[in-house]
Amino acid sequence: MRLTIKYFGLLAEVTQCSEEQFEFSGMLISELLETIYLKHPKLKEKDFQVAQNQIIVTNETEISGRDIALLPPFSGG
Amino acid sequence: MRLTIKYFGLLAEVTQCSEEQFEFSGMLISELLETIYLKHPKLKEKDFQVAQNQIIVTNETEISGRDIALLPPFSGG
Amino acid sequence: MNNKKPKNVFKDGAISSEFIANSIAKHQSKTSIGAHNIFLGQVRADIIDDKTVLDIEYTAYEDMANAKFHDIREAAFSKFDLTCMHIYHSLGKVNTGEICMFVFVSSPRRKEVFKAIEFIVEEIKANVPVFGKEIFEDKTHQWKVNT
Amino acid sequence: MNNKKPKNVFKDGAISSEFIANSIAKHQSKTSIGAHNIFLGQVRADIIDDKTVLDIEYTAYEDMANAKFHDIREAAFSKFDLTCMHIYHSLGKVNTGEICMFVFVSSPRRKEVFKAIEFIVEEIKANVPVFGKEIFEDKTHQWKVNT
Numbered sequence: 322m323r324l325t326i327k328y329f330g331l332l333a334e335v336t337q338c339s340e341e342q343f344e345f346s347g348m349l350i351s352e353l354l355e356t357i358y359l360k361h362p363k364l365k366e367k368d369f370q371v372a373q374n375q376i377i378v379t380n381e382t383e384i385s386g387r388d389i390a391l392l393p394p395f396s397g398g
Numbered sequence: 399m400r401l402t403i404k405y406f407g408l409l410a411e412v413t414q415c416s417e418e419q420f421e422f423s424g425m426l427i428s429e430l431l432e433t434i435y436l437k438h439p440k441l442k443e444k445d446f447q448v449a450q451n452q453i454i455v456t457n458e459t460e461i462s463g464r465d466i467a468l469l470p471p472f473s474g475g
Numbered sequence: 476m477n478n479k480k481p482k483n484v485f486k487d488g489a490i491s492s493e494f495i496a497n498s499i500a501k502h503q504s505k506t507s508i509g510a511h512n513i514f515l516g517q518v519r520a521d522i523i524d525d526k527t528v529l530d531i532e533y534t535a536y537e538d539m540a541n542a543k544f545h546d547i548r549e550a551a552f553s554k555f556d557l558t559c560m561h562i563y564h565s566l567g568k569v570n571t572g573e574i575c576m577f578v579f580v581s582s583p584r585r586k587e588v589f590k591a592i593e594f595i596v597e598e599i600k601a602n603v604p605v606f607g608k609e610i611f612e613d614k615t616h617q618w619k620v621n622t
Numbered sequence: 623m624n625n626k627k628p629k630n631v632f633k634d635g636a637i638s639s640e641f642i643a644n645s646i647a648k649h650q651s652k653t654s655i656g657a658h659n660i661f662l663g664q665v666r667a668d669i670i671d672d673k674t675v676l677d678i679e680y681t682a683y684e685d686m687a688n689a690k691f692h693d694i695r696e697a698a699f700s701k702f703d704l705t706c707m708h709i710y711h712s713l714g715k716v717n718t719g720e721i722c723m724f725v726f727v728s729s730p731r732r733k734e735v736f737k738a739i740e741f742i743v744e745e746i747k748a749n750v751p752v753f754g755k756e757i758f759e760d761k762t763h764q765w766k767v768n769t
Contacts, residue, residue: 329683330753331765372751375686390683390751396766397682397711397752398585398663398723398743406536407606408618449604452539467536467604473619474535474564474605475516475576475596475732496643499662503719506667512739513660515646519730520653572650583666585743592659593736600732 322346326357327390332369336361351380353389369393399423403434404467409446413438428457430466446470481545485537485566489573490515498561498579508558508581512588514596516576518569526611530570531619536604540564547598555591557582562595564605575607628692632684632713636720637662645708645726655705655728659735661743663723665716673758677717678766683751687711694745702738704729709742711752722754 324343333339345356350371358365370377372390401420410416422433427448435442447454449467495513502508521528544562551560561579569575576599580591600621607619642660649655668675691709698707705728712722723746727738747768754766 327683329751330681330755372683372686375683375689388685390686392683392751393753393765394767395747395749395751396754396768397680397687397750398747398768404536406604407534407608449536449539452536452542465538467539469536469604470606470618471620472600472602472604473607473621474533474540474603475600475621492643492647495646496639499642499721500639502664506665506718508664508719509666511660511662511664513658513662514732514735515658515660516732517649517655517658517728518653519656571653572655574646581664585661585663585747588661589736589740589743596732596736 322386324353324384324386324389327388329390330393332364332367332391332393335363335367345384348383349380350378350382350384353384354380357391364391367393399463401430401461401463401466404465406467407470409441409444409468409470412440412444425460426457427455427459427461430461431457434468441468444470481541484541484544484562484564485535486563487565488567489565489569489575490563490577492574495574495577498577502559502581505558505581507583509583510585510588511579511581512592514576514578514592515574518571518573518575520571521609523609523611523617526613526615528571528609529612530568530610531575532568532608532610533564533566533575534606534608535564535566540603540605543603544599547595547602550598551580551591551595554594555580555582555587556584557587557591560591560595562599564599564603628688631688631691631709631711632682633710634712635714636712636716636722637710637724639721642721642724645724649706649728652705652728654730656730657732657735658726658728659739661723661725661739662721665718665720665722667718668756670756670758670764673760673762675718675756676759677715677757678722679715679755679757680711680713680722681753681755682711682713687750687752690750691746694742694749697745698727698738698742701741702727702729702734703731704734704738707738707742709746711746711750
């Protein structure tokens with residue numbers, strides 16, 4: 322399946338893009354992250370959460386394929 | 399001694415004045431109140447605090463003679 | 476900010492939104508501030524025994540009230556890490572829907588302003604000799620009591 | 623006020639004191655309100671490693687952020703007795719001393735607004751995907767992290 326990954330804040334700086342696509346055949350968020358790390362090894366050192374369909378998920382969550390975003394620590398307000 | 403008593407809010411309505419003088423020879427706030435009640439018996443039914451020199455005092459406080467005020471419940475804010 | 480003589484906290488009539496805006500704008504030069512908290516008391520059109528409140532007329536034991544406001548101010552500065560604090564209260568007539576009290580605290584950090592604003596407002600309600608006369612549509616009145 | 627679609631909470635650039643005043647003035651027709659509480663976030667000129675912050679550039683995962691603001695709003699209305707609630711957050715550049723967040727709650731009773739404002743602000747800080755890039759005088763930057 323073809324997935325679109327969004328990067329925000331510091332993470333968009335590290336990847337030098339705000340959104341990119343990956344061809345991916347795994348099931349879990351953790352597997353997706355391994356695929357992303359192959360392209361962007363520096364992300365491994367960064368603190369972030371993953372949102373799927375705008376909800377924070379864990380590494381063990383199954384991928385449903387919609388709206389995946391990597392979010393650095395929040396600093397609103 | 400001659401004392402000036404201030405009344406505020408509801409109490410000024412009951413006494414129909416905001417300030418009046420009493421000739422008084424007692425020592426305690428409780429004695430002063432008895433003197434005031436002789437003139438304004440309706441005050442006895444009212445809920446109030448006494449301030450002397452702008453500080454809330456009890457019935458057992460000795461009178462120093464300055465700035466005595468009868469204060470109904472506060473409703474600022 | 477300490478050991479100053481009591482300021483006059485009272486303003487004649489309602490406190491306008493322009494006055495509040497101006498007070499906020501003045502703090503833009505204080506760049507150590509990270510958080511402001513503003514409490515506004517507004518006069519409610521309460522319905523009591525089928526009669527609706529039209530306005531409140533505020534009176535106060537002004538000297539004692541200003542001294543109490545001063546004490547509350549000093550206590551808040553010593554308890555909380557505040558950069559600024561401002562308190563204003565109306566005297567005289569304030570219509571329903573209008574603002575009768577304005578408390579404004581500022582700090583580098585938000586945790587401080589939350590604690591400070593509640594402390595200050597509760598102290599004012601409990602300890603400052605201000606008296607509100609609620610006037611109804613038919614010109615009768617009752618004396619308000621804080622709860 | 624429930625079950626509405628998420629509104630757009632974001633505003634381009636700083637939130638002006640006139641905007642805040644206008645928001646306050648609009649509530650004068652709501653005469654069941656007795657207490658307002660307003661939280662304002664202001665950009666601090668923090669000094670980090672001898673460099674002073676000049677401004678913050680805010681970005682957000684806007685769709686998720688607006689959905690989170692909506693959830694926080696619904697939760698606050700169900701937890702507290704509120705008449706009104708308004709939340710605004712800046713996107714883009716906000717200079718030090720300017721306002722980047724405006725949270726406004728109103729209720730018949732003051733106890734409710736104190737609890738509500740703190741709940742809402744803490745929820746926003748913890749759960750809304752907004753990202754602040756602190757720009758220093760020499761054009762270097764760092765990414766802000768809420769504490």
